[in-house]
Amino acid sequence: MIIIVTGVSGSGKTTLGSLLAKKLRLPFFDADDFHPPANIQKMSMGIPLTDQDRLPWLEHLADSMLQWENSGGGILACSALRENYRETLQVVPKIIWLHLKGSKELLHERMNNREGHYMKPGLLDSQLETWEEPEYGMHLDVSKTPETLLEEVMQLDEINACESHFGVIGMGVMGKSLALNLAENGIPTAVYNRHVPGKEEKIASTFATTNQEFPLLKGFDNLEAFIGSLAKPRKILLMIPAGAVIDQQIQQLEPMLEKGDIIIDGGNSFFEDSTRRFRALSEKELHYIPMGVSGGEEGARKGPSMMPGGNKEAYDIIAPYLKKIAAKDASGKACVSFIGPDGSGHFIKMVHNSIEYAEMQVLAETVHLMKYGLKLSYPEISKIMKSWGTEGLKSYLLDITVEILTVKEGKNFLLDLILDKAEQKGTGGWSLTTALKYHVPYSPLSEAVTARLLSSQKEDREELAGLYSHRFGAFAEDKVILLEKLKNAYTLTRIINHEVGFNLMHQVSEQENWNLDFSEISRIWTNGCIIRSSLMENMTGLFKENSSLLKTKAIKTKVKELRFDLAYIIGLGLQHAYALPVMSAAANYLFGRITSDSSANLIQAQRDFFGAHTFQRKEDPTGGYYHSDWKN
Known part of the structure; x- marks a missing residue:
């Protein structure tokens, strides 16, 4: 999810953007921070920027947005005064545009009240003249309180109906903790749990309902609806018991998946089973990542160590998400790394x-x-x-x-x-x-x-x-x-x-x-x-x-x-x-x-005595085998 909050200086882009970022657990970015020093110097002197000044700045923002999209999204506060500026930023397929509008008097008053900002109030007229009214997006009246604007934005269908970037199957302790970890780190997450009448009913939907402070978390009690909510390629994390249950779940999923979709087994599966599943799914052009997860309930919630194996291409797709939720080492690097082929991730776990x-x-x-x-x-x-x-x-x-x-x-x-x-x-x-x-x-x-x-x-x-x-x-x-x-x-x-x-x-x-x-x-x-x-x-x-x-x-x-x-x-x-x-x-x-001369020579002598199993001799550099007639 990429949300861009637009408007002239003083309209409250940073305030609303920051509130949204906190609510949606997404990172916030202020476009002003991306300006090169030359642009900042001109604005500090009260000199309006030209389109030539803005182009490198907008292109830098566009490149950054591609990175944000690949790691779960972000909120950007950017003036984006003209339509061609907004077109330069339209580098990802789905952007939610929020346009802040207000009277010149209110905007001028706000700018005068700001301290230490390089944008001078005198530039407001230039910005208002440059502003081109967009015909799309949500238009918001800045005379309302930021909290009221936040409530209005959170009612948008585009936010509530956004595709989930990650799906978690299995609402046990570890599954729930990892799902909350994903959602808290700004990753739209769908969860599903099997339905067993009288025993396990509405587990996933109830879990999502009781965690409404995470609006990016959605619960599904129907497997098809869960699969349909996921962005492609689908990334599905299985947090269910090892053994036959994994094979049964994969068998259920296969008809609903498409080429390039990714199944991640985050349980404690036996690595030889994982190798078998990896190879079988590869033949069907589906990715299977056997991934060890360590840290218990607390680690899963706050940052586990993760050991994914299988296919490097598939790992590269999910790596930005895993790095967000993983524990960090002493240097701040995520405690997750591609381990190797086949079931190697489960092997080292x-x-x-x-x-x-x-x-x-x-x-x-x-x-x-x-x-x-x-x-x-x-x-x-x-x-x-x-x-x-x-x-x-x-x-x-x-x-x-x-x-x-x-x-x-x-x-x-x-x-x-x-x-x-x-x-x-x-x-x-x-x-x-x-x-x-x-x-x-x-x-x-x-x-x-x-x-x-x-x-x-x-x-x-x-x-x-x-x-x-x-x-x-x-x-x-x-x-x-x-x-x-x-x-x-x-x-x-x-x-x-x-x-x-x-x-x-x-x-x-x-x-x-x-x-x-x-x-x-x-x-x-x-x-x-x-x-x-x-x-x-x-x-x-x-x-x-x-x-x-x-x-x-x-x-x-x-x-x-x-x-x-x-x-x-x-x-x-x-x-x-x-x-x-x-x-x-x-x-x-x-x-x-650390012993160079062990007692194993006697064992070899015994083996040769009762079974003619032969032995090697110390003085023979060829490593040949000998047999002795021990009774003579």
Whole structure:
């Protein structure tokens, strides 16, 4: 939507334009700001501009309007006194023209009351003489209050019937939050939710009605009407459960869509399913963008991290919209980037969630050791962890843990009232099966999944705890020294968690020829997503010249410094009956990864002994395979 507010100086273009911009959540632009210095100097001296003066200014405005149109629209306050000026600005197909008119006396009074403006009151006569009355658009009487004029404009059919630039299907928590984010950022947005009698009725229309402060938001309970409301090429964001539901929704949409329309899957679909859908829809000349979205409800509403894959041409069409609603990194750049072909966008979201699982688990292990081993209270643990955030360990998950530890319900801490059964939605398990498929070691992150599975067996755990009289032991060591070692163990485990996840991305990228950019992936994960942290910010630079964190100079120094503290804490914890799955697996992964002479030679000997599977010899540079008659 492009709205141009015209009129001579003093008519209130800026006032009305600003009110409209706020109401419609669109950016406001004042044409006066686009004048070159020479024009401003002439007007400051009371010298009227010539058509030759105005032409470069109008052409600059026209070029800018094309950019605004591609990113959702805007409101422009511009005198546009003559019809040929307005024709120069008619570069987009749909412009809503608002023409402000008033008596010479009123306009002159307003100009005299303005302070610091370069347009001199003496130029008003020249502007009124130049003004050519347009026969189109909405004509407004400036003697009315700006608020009254705003109400009149908002009744225009062109505004209320404008096509939506984006459509969202699925009014769950994430779908609603993203829809409001789009509308708040000036993007006309249509929403639709399925109709299920007695269960889901008028979800979308009710949602739009209850959010009337967003006039660019429209709700539809009929799929055909929803599709018909969208500007072409249609851009449809699916925020519905992964699996067969996605295929069913695509099947419903296909007959209503046209060549070049874009379907964006913003859910947590399995990347292999996304690759299949991408290729099938490409054959039908429809675009399919598998897009990971991270940040939860708050991130979706205020700015998520987004990971779109699929087709670069289609991404370029939706990129201006995504950049508007995305979180911003430290330099102000949007946390969204084209990831790569096929289902790569969903693939890296899957890995993101896997790292998230491990990060949550290592925090749980750390708090557990503090509570039972060091006998610290929740407020004490919260205070210690908060200080860690100022010592290079800041992360979103650490921050929320600090808050969780202090929340009380009555006299009890809420954490102690929560049943210790962790649930999951599947992405962690998908990462593990993918790692196995591509032969990539993944133990620390897979242990986080296993820990959740074990926790879910609450009744069985309670029975076995009674049988074994299991109790956590308290640590006798110096608390100050132990806290430093525990912080170091936590620090190194986090580094290894990220190394494991990014190593999976690296190996799959090479095998699938995706050419993933790990520095850019790290950058879009510095804000908006759940695993955002100071470590991720550092990784943006580290991955510019390296494919592995363990091969960077900075991380190598950290590993050498912290590895023995990690081993110490694991040993201490195990001696006192604490399960430390992610910490233990991280240490095993690290020592296994940096060991030149492993125990695997015995495994190969055993395999050859019982199955004649053969083995390679150290001294053979050709890599040939041998078999031995072990019984002789």
